[in-house]
Amino acid sequence: MGGLHELVRILEQGGVVACPTETWLGLLADARNEEAIERVALLKGRPANMPIALLLPDANAVREVALGTNPAAEALMRAHWPGPLTLLLDARPELSPRLVRDGKVGVRVPGPSPALELTRAFGHALTATSANLSGEPPLRSVEELPAALAEGLNGAVAGVSPGGAPSTFVDTTTAPMKILRAGAIELDPAAL
Secondary structure (H helix, E strand, C coil): CCCHHHHHHHHHCCCCEEEECCCCEEEECECCCHHHHHHHHHHHCCCCCCCCCEECCCHHHHHHHECCCCHHHHHHHHHHCCCCEEEEEEECCCCCHHHCECCEEEEECCCCCHHHHHHHHHCCCEECEECCCCCCCCCCEHHHCCHHHHHCCCEECCCECCCCCCCEEEECCCCCCEEEECCCCCCCHHHC
16 A cells, blocks of 8 residues: 555656545546546546546645635535535636536545545645446445556555445536535535
8 A cells, every 4th residue: 555655656656546535436646647637547448528526635725726616615615525525616727628528627625534635645636536447336445446457556545435325516607506416415406
């Protein structure tokens, strides 16, 4: 596995790390590094039209990847971050096309998990896609990884994700906001 500092060094050098999140095992890579993002997409066999969401170390890091927020989105952040709530925001134009769809990027501060610890230690956005082959069920631990995917990793964090529902996904760029995927956080659509 390597310690936290070693994992941060791997990420800084463009590596890909499998790490338990508060939902499922994730593939984490530096969201500022186009080659690292491309490696994640290739490892998963993820189509180019399926953007990769991001993990943030804290709510302040939204500024690095999004053009801004609105009061309703900020209220959701305060209520549910850290936690399994992904918010769709207007993306900064310099973000990788692999992270953006229709000018929007999905972000969350992960709930208590090794992924939260690693994202905070790294200090910048990391990819937040599940560590599985595209179209296959999500995985809970490194031991479940298919060999072809495991061989492409530069690091892995021991531990088991709880599984269950994925993060809830909300488009905050519309009025009213829209729940795009029901998940681990229950929200009342009428309250958005």
